[in-house]
Amino acid sequence: MDEDLLMLPGPTNVPDEIRVEETRKMINHRGELFHNLYKEVQTGLKYLFQTNNPVYILTTSGTGAVECAASNLVKKNDKVVVPVNGEFGIRLADIFEVYGARVIRVPFEWGEGVNPDTIKETLENNPDTAMLAFVYNETSTGVRNNARELTEIGKKLGTLVLCDAISNLGGDELYTDKWGIDIVVSGSQKCIACPPGLAFITLNENAWRKIEDSKPHINYYWNLEKIKKFHEKNETPFTPAVSLFFALNKALKLISDEGIEKRVLRHKTCSKALRNGASSIGFRLYPKKEEYASYTVNAFNLPSNITDTDVKKHLLEKYGISIAGGIGPTKGQIIRIGTIGDINQKQVEKTLTALEDCLVTKGLNVKKNTAVNAALKVFKENKY
Ligand SMILES: Cc1ncc(COP(=O)(O)O)c(C=O)c1O
Incomplete structure (x- = not known):
């Protein structure tokens, strides 16, 4: 694809x-x-x-x-x-x-x-x-x-x-x-x-x-x-x-x-929604504390028995979505997902649906729409 x-x-x-x-x-x-x-x-x-x-x-x-x-x-x-x-x-x-x-x-x-x-x-x-x-x-x-x-x-x-x-x-x-x-x-x-x-x-x-x-x-x-x-x-x-x-x-x-303030809020909101959604299905945030999580690059640890290649391949081949893996010491250990530039709610939801589907395909028990629902909560609270 x-x-x-x-x-x-x-x-x-x-x-x-x-x-x-x-x-x-x-x-x-x-x-x-x-x-x-x-x-x-x-x-x-x-x-x-x-x-x-x-x-x-x-x-x-x-x-x-x-x-x-x-x-x-x-x-x-x-x-x-x-x-x-x-x-x-x-x-x-x-x-x-x-x-x-x-x-x-x-x-x-x-x-x-x-x-x-x-x-x-x-x-x-x-x-x-x-x-x-x-x-x-x-x-x-x-x-x-x-x-x-x-x-x-x-x-x-x-x-x-x-x-x-x-x-x-x-x-x-x-x-x-x-x-x-x-x-x-x-x-x-x-x-x-x-x-x-x-x-x-x-x-x-x-x-x-x-x-x-x-x-x-x-x-x-x-x-x-x-x-x-x-x-x-x-x-x-x-x-x-x-x-x-x-x-x-x-x-x-x-x-x-658009205006800088609004643009920053859009990035911040999309990033927070993506983080909320991904962590609700087992992608734990890589930064040690949420307070210094980036608004633009979101890094996650992988759920057990799932590799970065599994996730990247599934997202690309089935959904046409490109994400990145780790570099340097985190190579093979994390995934990194950008919420950058033209980012919007639809793109975040599509990515979360694809992540969730990847886990289901690998046999993990994830309730349908868990990730998107967690993201929607953030979008509802933070209008941009
Ligand atoms: C924080 C930071 N510094 C430097 C660079 C290097 O930039 P470039 O690849 O455009 O030369 C990057 C690229 O991702 C970056 O994210």
Whole structure:
């Protein structure tokens, strides 16, 4: 069966009205039409990131934006504190190390949230820290870290703060300027509901001061000073993915039409409903506490005698639904289901019906509609 419904942690379903934008006639990326497109996209991105600063658009996936940040913002031996409670925390630390930073990895158990007090203590013990870099939504475990509190701690203790919001920007609260986050990175293929291929980075004046201080930079393609110069002309230094800009523009218009608060509530509600439904039939939440369960990536332990392959295969072959398994240490142990971007009640109900049917097919005794009924309770209480 075709992949009809992507319930993945990304890439996600791209609504037709966004998808068709990619087929528009090509335009000159140094011409007036592109300049106008670029300006419109900037307006949408500033709203999405809740910032007055420019949001630079890179032709790359999310990792490219993280690498762009590292290659511009650190100089050799800069201390960078990175909380690690999953695979993407590890990657963040690895990337900063590649660019010469002395990375202090602060480990937490997988499935646990980052404890802000531990980070505070680490920063207090390392007053020469140049940056605190953290993952907001740990996609590998479905844990949502407390970005607001981590930022507050970083600011109070005088470090720059970088937030990787790749898997939740557009589906979760993030107030770049109000919270005072110095650098935020994200990508197109998750809560924005765009195809993969674009990544974003926004920086405030503290970050720009650090860029100046970190010269010379080890980069060419990712040189933010060059990117900034071209931004001022509503262009990018190198050939941009023009078709993706068309799609992004439409996606951002849909976001501003819906409104950020409403969009976050939709993600939160769909995630809660999915979690309620799945746990009612024996898929226990992987995060150790509900209070730090992600709104966008829902990770579950498997009922006994059921493998991740059983579930993934059943959902895909019988229902055309794609979900993900674990990565790193949780490979083969958990499933991960996205409630991302275009997510709605119908998709959640379809996924729960398929999960329930999988268990019944495997001989488990599950009363019909248990999962959907548990989800409906949440939808009734939380209108979006
Ligand atoms: C939190 C987080 N950081 C980084 C990445 C890497 O992004 P990409 O695969 O777009 O390079 C991902 C991808 O899932 C992610 O979820």
